[in-house]
Amino acid sequence: AQSVTQLGSHVSVSEGALVLLRCNYSSSVPPYLFWYVQYPNQGLQLLLKYTSAATLVKGINGFEAEFKKSETSFHLTKPSAHMSDAAEYFCAVRLNSGYSTLTFGKGTMLLVSP
Amino acid sequence: EAGVTQSPTHLIKTRGQQATLRCSPISGHTSVYWYQQALGLGLQFLLWYDEGEERNRGNFPPRFSGRQFPNYSSELNVNALELEDSALYLCASSPSTGAHGYTFGSGTRLTVV
Numbered sequence: 001a002q003s004v005t006q007l008g009s010h011v012s013v014s015e016g017a018l019v020l021l022r023c024n025y026s027s028s029v030p031p032y033l034f035w036y037v038q039y040p041n042q043g044l045q046l047l048l049k050y051t052s053a054a055t056l057v058k059g060i061n062g063f064e065a066e067f068k069k070s071e072t073s074f075h076l077t078k079p080s081a082h083m084s085d086a087a088e089y090f091c092a093v094r095l096n097s098g099y100s101t102l103t104f105g106k107g108t109m110l111l112v113s114p
Numbered sequence: 115e116a117g118v119t120q121s122p123t124h125l126i127k128t129r130g131q132q133a134t135l136r137c138s139p140i141s142g143h144t145s146v147y148w149y150q151q152a153l154g155l156g157l158q159f160l161l162w163y164d165e166g167e168e169r170n171r172g173n174f175p176p177r178f179s180g181r182q183f184p185n186y187s188s189e190l191n192v193n194a195l196e197l198e199d200s201a202l203y204l205c206a207s208s209p210s211t212g213a214h215g216y217t218f219g220s221g222t223r224l225t226v227v
Contacts, residue, residue: 034215043118043204043218044157051214090157094213099162099170101147102216106156 002027002093006105014113019063019078021108023091026072033074034092034102035065044090050074052096061085086112116141118219120205126225127195135190135222139207145169146188147208147216148180152201160203163188164210195226 007022025031032051036044048059055067065076074091091105119138127133139146148160159172163182177193186207192199202223206216 032213043220046215049215096213101159101162101170103159104157
């Protein structure tokens with residue numbers, strides 16, 4: 001079984017500030033982990049993924065995430081927020097086995113103020 | 115390269131009717147996934163098709179069904195529509211098992227009145 005918990009349904013930052021979106025997972029076997037972004041009235045776009053290679057993963061638009069097995073976490077960060085980063089972000093987990101599918105967290109809305 | 119395409123973009127149905135949603139995957143992708151995104155409930159997994167077979171099913175009643183065609187396109191059928199079926203339905207595709215993530219379409223907004 002697998003599950004994902006995203007802490008904070010809304011996160012507000014100022015433009016230029018650090019972005020930190022938290023994700024903790026539960027998985028019975030080694031997981032694959034993903035971050036997706038959803039802009040209003042659109043589908044989900046893959047930001048980055050961890051598939052058991054390097055634990056620090058760099059994605060698009062300056063985002064990165066670090067897989068920490070001891071903390072069962074996969075937090076998303078960006079050093080400096082931009083107004084265009086305002087969107088909803090979803091963390092997802094997939095078991096590295098069989099007929100597993102992506103299980104998503106409930107999402108975190110990132111608000112960026114000038 | 116064309117992405118995942120879904121049709122229609124919007125659909126309005128009356129309670130008790132049937133709705134049919136369609137999805138065309140990225141060329142070369144054999145797997146298609148359906149998710150429901152209802153307000154406040156996040157993304158809920160509905161169905162996974164690969165090579166024409168149903169591989170996995172989420173915790174939804176049988177009135178949610180679908181199929182995958184030989185060209186790997188897929189349709190989702192929702193029978194006996196209920197008001198709570200109103201949601202954004204997202205289709206995604208991947209090569210085979212999708213271990214490296216899915217590519218999503220823009221969704222079909224279903225409104226049941």
